[in-house]
Amino acid sequence: MPGFKGQATYSVDGKGRIAIPSRMRTCMSPEAHNTLVATRGFERCIFVYPLDGWMEIEEQISALNPYSHKHRAFIRRFMRWADEVTIDAKGRIPLQRPLLEYAGIEKTSLILGNQKYLEIWDPQRFDDYLEAEEADYETLAAEVMGS
Amino acid sequence: MPGFKGQATYSVDGKGRIAIPSRMRTCMSPEAHNTLVATRGFERCIFVYPLDGWMEIEEQISALNPYSHKHRAFIRRFMRWADEVTIDAKGRIPLQRPLLEYAGIEKTSLILGNQKYLEIWDPQRFDDYLEAEEADYETLAAEVMGS
DNA sequence: CACAATTTCCCACAATTTCCCACAATTTTT
DNA sequence: AAAAATTGTGGGAAATTGTGGGAAATTGTG
Incomplete structure (x- = not known):
């Protein structure tokens, strides 16, 4: 099963909804049940995991030691911002204001396929x-x- | 299984479609499921991998540490430009404008077989x-x- | 309980993409 | 060499996609 790839520039409507490119939707396994988990990502963007991928991460988390400070x-920090959302009939997900504000997104968003997850x-x-990245691609x- | 080889000059139609020479299509293994992945290549051309070849690359990618900056x-940078396309009944693939623009392709394209992938x-x-290479050589x- | 605010669900529309058919040119077969 | 199949090219019709907005359901608050 190939991972998420490609990019798209999509609008964010007044209700905070963003469409997931169909090309990326078709990469999701049925086990994800049309459900995604959005959360704060690194470099001030939003990470969006398909549910099955998120579950794997949660398993790693639950293996951590709860008695360690x-x-x-x-x-x-990790769980705080996570938000489980389902894809609507038109292929969109609603994102909460705090997440959008964190990423500085207003009317337009750039969606990147990043293998196991999406970035907005x-x-x-x-x-x-x-x-700002110092090194060039090559x-x-x-x-x-x-x- | 021999690799892609040879060259062809094909037209690009108004919808951004380019035919894959049948001689090259027959080089694809059934595991590719008539699917190719087009992406930005070096020297400003487009690289096109058969799906099975692309998957090998993605496997390397998925071995990387996502918590490393x-x-x-x-x-x-790598996944951003990748686009998975299927070959239509007439042996063509649709290429996105951004890729065509990157390669400076308008109405005509040169397709090169390059072993594991095609170049457009x-x-x-x-x-x-x-x-330019010639000049460098001198x-x-x-x-x-x-x- | 009522009411406002939010969220969810549903419908409409334009733009794009996908699918399908036609046709001329070439290659392969008979 | 003729007939048949395949190949490259183009374009129209149908389906899908992205966008917006209204109505119904849900939620939280006084």
């Missing part, structure tokens, strides 16, 4: 992010993918 | 590329061989 702190960005912020590729 | 940066070029740009020769 550090682990508790991580779990709180404010288009301008994503441009800034790309620019250098990065060589570094990450090794020889 | 650097790895995330790479995955984003703007014919003029490919000529320029060859010529410079290199003068540098290395000149007393």
Whole structure:
């Protein structure tokens, strides 16, 4: 099963709804039950996991030690913003204001397929992010993918 | 199973469709399910992988650590332009405008078989590329061989 | 319990994509 | 060489997709 890929620029309507590109919807396994979990991501974007992928992460989380101060702190931050949403008949999901505000999204959003999950960005912020990255793509590729 | 080889000059129709030469189509294994993945390639052409070949690459990607800043940066850049397409009844694939623009392709395209994947070029740009390489070669020769 | 605010569900519409058919040119078969 | 099949090209019809907004259901609050 191939992962999420590609990008799209979609509008955010007055009710905070964003369409999930059909190309990405078809990548979801039936076990996800048309359900996604949106949460705060890194680099100030929104991460959106299909339910089955999210469950795997939760399993990792539940393996952590609840008596460790550090682990508790991580779990709180991680679970706090997670929001389970179902895809409506038109392929959209509603996102809560706090999440949109965190990502600085207003009327337009950039949706990126990122293999196991989706990312939703404010288009301008994503441009800034790309620019701020020190290494260019080819250098990065060589570094990450090794020889 | 032999790799992709040969070249062909094909037209791009108003809907962004390009035919895959039948000679190259027959090189695809059944596991590709008549599906290809097109993405940005190096030197400003489009790379097109058969699905099974692409999956091998994705497997490498999924082995990366999503909690590493650097790895995330790479995955984003890599998956961003990828587009999964299926070959239609007439042996064509639809390519998105952004990809065609990246490669500078308008009405005509040059398709090159390159073993594990195909390359799609703007014919003029490919000529320029060859010529530039030639220049580099002469410079290199003068540098290395000149007393 | 009532009422306001939010969320969910449903319908409408334009734009795009997908599917299907026609046709000329080429290749393969007879 | 003729007939048949395949290939590349184009375009129309049908289905899907993305967008918006209204009505019904749900929720929280006084």
